[in-house]
Amino acid sequence: GEDVEQSLFLSVREGDSSVINCTYTDSSSTYLYWYKQEPGAGLQLLTYIFSNMDMKQDQRLTVLLNKKDKHLSLRIADTQTGDSAIYFCAEILNQAGTALIFGKGTTLSVSS
């Protein structure tokens, strides 16, 4: 039972940057993922990073990967109230290579 670890809560003011951190378990994971879950909804893929990269930028989102420390982070620039949600870090679970194991999620609260 390996666990993907995340901090549980983050509170920021609108316009600030948010940084959500994750520690994963399998150094051979090909891809690492960030999913977003809004209240009452299923999870939605935000972004992913290939394991041979150390950074990926996509508009307001920046993903940093430190393979040596098995550390993944998600930075949201200019955080908006609409970014309030639960953010899940995920890695590949099984040999089939497609099922994911998720962390417990970080609840991001954005105040105006």
Place this chain on the structure above:
Amino acid sequence: EAGVAQSPRYKIIEKRQSVAFWCNPISGHATLYWYQQILGQGPKLLIQFQNNGVVDDSQLPKDRFSAERLKGVDSTLKIQPAKLEDSAVYLCASSLDRATGELFFGEGSRLTVL
């Protein structure tokens, strides 16, 4: 493109009763997953299908949970008999792109066991 459809959205039952959840994946997606999400936790994989074959059911409590995917499209997840600790949201997901592993989730079926 229609998303992953699930029903019912909400279900309340008493312990020891049975319940079934239905999922219709995105058209053309060969892989289908059932996840259990207990309040305050991340989703946990229960079972993964590739077409109508089971790829991984190692975390499915087989004494009470069963799932099938006849004809490789729709799937049902059944719990019989239900326990209090089965209260959770049951999420269905499907995927197409094996390389990137993007999963598309339904809105989930929320089960409350009293």
